[in-house]
Amino acid sequence: MSLPAFDSLLQPDAALVVAFSGGLDSTVLLHQLWRWQQQHPQSRLRALHVHHGLSPNADRWAAHCVALCQQWQLSCEVLRVTVDGSNSGVEAAARTARYQALSASLQPGEVLLTAQHLDDQCETFLLALKRGSGPAGLAAMPHARALGAHRLLRPLLHHSRQSLEQYARHWQLAWIEDESNQDLRYDRNFLRQRLLPELCQRWPHFAEATARSAALCREQEQLLDELLADQLAALIQPDGSLHFPPLLTMSEARANALLRRWIAAQGGVMPSRDALNRIRDEVMASREDAQPQLRLGAAEVRRYRQRLYWLPPLSSLRGIxxxxxxxxxxxxxxxxxxxxxxxxxxxxxxxxxxxxxxxxxxxxxxxxxxxxxxxxxxxxxxxxxxxxxxxxxxxxxxxxxxxxxxxxxxxxxxxxxxxxxxxxxxxxxxxxxxxxxxx
Structure with a gap:
């Protein structure tokens, strides 16, 4: 496996940060960027390791990551997070905590790189299909997106896990194995261990075909973004709220498309069709003197004076x-x-x-x-x-x-x-x- 086309993705003086778990994927990515940096000495490279505290081996993994970075003369900062899976499950809660910690640790001008690959993209597509997601969910993971004021890049999305293993063996890289990856209670592990091997044995190019389907869904979503941009901008108020009465006179498809884009602009998780119906029926269409509120995941939708607000759960400070x-x-x-x-x-x-x-x-x-x-x-x-x-x-x-x-x-x-x-x-x-x- 050759180096990804880093020269087309990165500036020669880029400030790069790798989300480094110590597993195969991120070890390969960090090693590739380390080699690229040697060819571009004006660039900067460091690693961030998120310590979730979910495994008895978590301390050993962190030590491994720090030691490997010392060997390559790279900085590695360990970020400790607390994962509460009581609401959304451990997988989703760990992912949220991880990205929050990574984003908060980035310095001005830095670019975050993560090591998701072709097989991960296929799994993400199938998980979205299982949830009944529309084109936005089926678009899976983009190669690049904004992460607050920073850029997030996934340069390995075109590369299979098999090619990463070949690269690691060629360079004699050492990596850690997370024992939770064998736990079939997690949906992604079930796909990885049970379902995808059967699908790829029957159709060897299944992962590539799935990635093409995700790319086509992403194109459709991008087209909708462009077509709805002006109308959405007219509805979103300076404080981020949404003037909703026009949505009640639109077709359900158009109104839902605008709602999804407004929620995405607020940083919310993409809602299901049932959630969108509840926003319309329980919040937008409730009686005029009501003060409706609807809890969706870690956020609340509220209404005030013909505007919708997407809010984190708020505690009263009344007695303070x-x-x-x-x-x-x-x-x-x-x-x-x-x-x-x-x-x-x-x-x-x-x-x-x-x-x-x-x-x-x-x-x-x-x-x-x-x-x-x-x-x-x-x-x-x-x-x-x-x-x-x-x-x-x-x-x-x-x-x-x-x-x-x-x-x-x-x-x-x-x-x-x-x-x-x-x-x-x-x-x-x-x-x-x-x-x-x-x-």
Missing amino acids: QLAWPDLRQPLVLPHHSGVLFASQAQSLLRYPRPDEQVSVRFHIQGRVHLAGRTGSREVKKVWQELQVPPWQRERLPLIFYNQTLIGSPGLFITGDGAAGDGEGWQAVWQPASGTGEQQ
């Missing part, structure tokens, strides 16, 4: 109260809610008096008197006027002086909190997503 004793220091909010800063950019809030303690809470009730308004308003009416969805109303930071509400960054200031003509400060909230709202 945080002291902010020193406004010169940022305040980290709980449950990945972001950070609060005190800025002097604008004099919006009055400074607290010596007898007033600054705190942050996430729940108010009763009535609120907003600065510049006559009289007070019910809290519910304030949230509605500000178009704050119900699930956010117990997660937004509220500034208090003792027991007096002062304001909420980027949303409102109360009559008790306005700086008026005097000196003041500005509360700046930076949510965990990295987008800031200011007051």
